[in-house]
Amino acid sequence: MKQHLQRQSGVANVDVSLIDGKVEVTPKEDGKVDPTQLLKATYDSGVSVAELDMTATGKLVKDSSGNLVLQVNASQSFVLAQNGLSKGLEPLADSATVLTVRGQLFKKGAGKQKKSEFSAALKLVLLEVQRKE
Amino acid sequence: MNGKHLGFLLLAGCLFVPQLQAQIKHIEMRVEGMT
Numbered sequence: 001m002k003q004h005l006q007r008q009s010g011v012a013n014v015d016v017s018l019i020d021g022k023v024e025v026t027p028k029e030d031g032k033v034d035p036t037q038l039l040k041a042t043y044d045s046g047v048s049v050a051e052l053d054m055t056a057t058g059k060l061v062k063d064s065s066g067n068l069v070l071q072v073n074a075s076q077s078f079v080l081a082q083n084g085l086s087k088g089l090e091p092l093a094d095s096a097t098v099l100t101v102r103g104q105l106f107k108k109g110a111g112k113q114k115k116s117e118f119s120a121a122l123k124l125v126l127l128e129v130q131r132k133e
Numbered sequence: 134m135n136g137k138h139l140g141f142l143l144l145a146g147c148l149f150v151p152q153l154q155a156q157i158k159h160i161e162m163r164v165e166g167m168t
Contacts, residue, residue: 001167021167025160033157039161048165055159100158108165
């Protein structure tokens with residue numbers, strides 16, 4: 001699985017801990033790694049993903065439907081799931097403030113895992129705001 | 134360097150620096166069934 005993940009675009013390093021089932025992925029400096037692609041690659045290597053958390057830096061914008069979105073680069077953004085933290089950040093939408101946040105992008109549902117689970121639009125559940133600039 | 138060039142550099146800096154800062158820094162997965 002480690003080799004499979006290391007071959008993915010934008011991945012600099014992968015650390016696997018067999019004891020606690022943790023996989024840490026360090027993106028390359030440009031940060032252009034696709035979490036959905038990592039989920040699919042992990043599934044393809046025969047392992048089930050229970051959770052995927054990520055730390056990202058970006059700006060908050062509102063999309064055409066009024067959803068709060070974390071824009072991490074010109075081609076990559078994540079819709080935020082509504083929770084207490086995201087509501088508190090609404091005034092920062094479309095401002096110049098750059099945020100560093102930690103959030104959960106995927107959590108395994110009940111039953112057998114299917115690859116199609118990763119194709120659905122994943123929402124980022126904010127867990128922590130680490131920095132505001 | 135004249136004022137025009139300096140102004141252009143400042144503008145370019147304002148446009149590009151936030152883009153460079155924005156990125157995914159770290160990803161952590163919890164997996165099951167790993168041997």
